[in-house]
Amino acid sequence: xxxxxxxxxxxxxxxxxxxxxxxxxxxxxxxxxxxxxxxxxxxxxxxxxxxxxxxxxxxxxxxxxxxxxxxxxxxxxxxxxxxxxxxxxxxxxxxxxxxxxxxxxxxxxxxxxxxxxxxxxxxxxxxxxxxxxxxxxxxxxxxxxxxxxxxxxxxxxxxxxxxxxxxxxxxxxxxxxxxxxxxxxxxxxxxxxxxxxxxxxxxxxxxxxxxxxxxxxxxxxxxxxxxxxxxxxxxxx
Amino acid sequence: xxxxxxxxxxxxxxxxxxxxxxxxxxxxxxxxxxxxxxxxxxxxxxxxxxxxxxxxxxxxxxxxxxxxxxxxxxxxxxxxxxxxxxxxxxxxxxxxxxxxxxxxxxxxxxxxxxxxxxxxxxxxxxxxxxxxxxxxxxxxxxxxxxxxxxxxxxxxxxxxxxxxxxxxxxxxxxxxxxxxxxxxxxxxxxxxxxxxxxxxxxxxxxxxxxxxxxxxxxxxxxx
Numbered sequence: 001x002x003x004x005x006x007x008x009x010x011x012x013x014x015x016x017x018x019x020x021x022x023x024x025x026x027x028x029x030x031x032x033x034x035x036x037x038x039x040x041x042x043x044x045x046x047x048x049x050x051x052x053x054x055x056x057x058x059x060x061x062x063x064x065x066x067x068x069x070x071x072x073x074x075x076x077x078x079x080x081x082x083x084x085x086x087x088x089x090x091x092x093x094x095x096x097x098x099x100x101x102x103x104x105x106x107x108x109x110x111x112x113x114x115x116x117x118x119x120x121x122x123x124x125x126x127x128x129x130x131x132x133x134x135x136x137x138x139x140x141x142x143x144x145x146x147x148x149x150x151x152x153x154x155x156x157x158x159x160x161x162x163x164x165x166x167x168x169x170x171x172x173x174x175x176x177x178x179x180x181x182x183x184x185x186x187x188x189x190x191x192x193x194x195x196x197x198x199x200x201x202x203x204x205x206x207x208x209x210x211x212x213x214x215x216x217x218x219x220x221x222x223x224x225x226x227x228x229x230x231x232x233x234x235x236x237x
Numbered sequence: 238x239x240x241x242x243x244x245x246x247x248x249x250x251x252x253x254x255x256x257x258x259x260x261x262x263x264x265x266x267x268x269x270x271x272x273x274x275x276x277x278x279x280x281x282x283x284x285x286x287x288x289x290x291x292x293x294x295x296x297x298x299x300x301x302x303x304x305x306x307x308x309x310x311x312x313x314x315x316x317x318x319x320x321x322x323x324x325x326x327x328x329x330x331x332x333x334x335x336x337x338x339x340x341x342x343x344x345x346x347x348x349x350x351x352x353x354x355x356x357x358x359x360x361x362x363x364x365x366x367x368x369x370x371x372x373x374x375x376x377x378x379x380x381x382x383x384x385x386x387x388x389x390x391x392x393x394x395x396x397x398x399x400x401x402x403x404x405x406x407x408x409x410x411x412x413x414x415x416x417x418x419x420x421x422x423x424x425x426x427x428x429x430x431x432x433x434x435x436x437x438x439x440x441x442x443x444x445x446x447x448x449x450x451x452x453x454x455x456x457x458x459x460x
Contacts (some may be wrong), residue, residue, distance in 0.1 A: 025286070055285055063371050098289055123305055130411075133410050134407070135408055136407045137407035140403050140404050140407055141459055143400075143405060144390075144400065144403075147394050147395070148394050153393070156394050156456065156457070157390060157457070159388050160390060160453045160456060160457050161404065163325050163449065163453060164386060164387075164390070164408075164450070164453055165407070165408060167446075167449060168407075168408045169410050171442060171445075172385075172410075172411050175438070176411055176414060179415075179434065179435075181439070
């Protein structure tokens with residue numbers, strides 16, 4: 001894998017940009033704050049949910065981080081189709097890898113919450129099923145990558161599948177659950193984490209949690225990308 | 238207008254090739270008929286109470302038959318054939334002609350399959366057969382738009398069958414959920430107003446799929 005002089009130059013630029021530390025510290029402080037405040041600050045008393053409403057701080061930000069990472073991946077897939085650069089392809093695949101971690105964490109935190117409020121880890125709720133299917137979509141993307149040996153061809157074909165699959169994931173996660181009855185908070189007339197019960201105390205923790213986890217997700221992705229590019233450089237030498 | 242002309246010729250070519258060998262249509266028809274017959278032998282009859290199973294079974298059979306039928310479109314062409322058509326025509330024309338041809342193929346296939354299915358499981362027929370047929374037509378269109386593009390991707394990746402299934406299932410599931418819901422409305426005999434949402438959503442998803450396919454195929458078609 002040979003990266004030209006221009007490629008090396010932009011690689012170095014990437015290091016400099018990603019190595020800035022302020023947003024990493026900011027993200028870590030936000031996540032530590034939400035972990036402490038999320039468990040200690042007061043929450044509204046709602047029937048059924050009770051204290052489990054605190055899961056909002058830990059479950060929902062996972063999905064936000066996943067969506068942001070998958071959007072980054074689609075962005076770099078589109079970019080790699082026109083630029084044909086290996087770096088863009090690496091960014092696309094590493095943000096999918098990081099996004100899948102957050103998707104799985106979202107499923108696990110949701111399932112643990114469901115055990116205590118619905119009685120079962122997995123109760124075939126549409127939201128659970130659709131989230132699982134959209135994770136499958138990205139596993140299929142990774143398997144497609146593994147099946148092609150030639151690097152440029154792999155970059156091109158997997159980018160095409162990634163872009164083709166993204167609108168379907170949006171339909172799965174945001175449109176279909178609205179057409180079906182679900183037990184999930186905010187659906188089918190259940191008390192949701194909506195404006196009326198997301199009171200100001202919860203907002204003070206929820207919004208920082210989302211921002212913090214998105215930053216942490218981006219950090220995970222940038223570390224993975226840097227490890228991958230160092231490995232590639234070693235192989236080239 | 239150049240595009241319309243190219244599409245017309247390419248569809249004519251596809252139909253002519255199929256008419257000469259009659260391999261895909263006969264193969265998939267036999268596949269569907271024997272699957273339905275196997276289901277009939279294992280269920281013997283599905284009465285009024287089991288109409289949900291009746292519906293689910295039909296869509297499972299259609300899903301696998303259409304994967305087998307549509308995936309042929311790109312996978313069975315040799316490299317030389319593909320090169321030849323790519324020299325002569327634009328990528329959009331190739332994709333549109335394949336999609337239209339697959340839609341025609343699927344329409345014939347699903348119509349015959351539905352007829353045979355109703356004949357075999359004669360204990361139960363959906364009360365609103367016209368709406369059920371609308372669902373079947375929508376299904377043929379959606380299956381062919383999605384599977385045509387996925388089969389193009391799978392054929393470029395080089396290892397056909399298994400990859401085709403892995404790549405297409407997560408994409409087709411949202412469409413399938415809408416289709417089953419629409420078909421269930423027909424099975425329950427609900428008035429048509431209740432189904433406009435699903436029909437609209439299916440149309441939107443299809444337009445979305447065709448649009449992204451048209452945008453992406455020019456990057457895919459040439460090695």
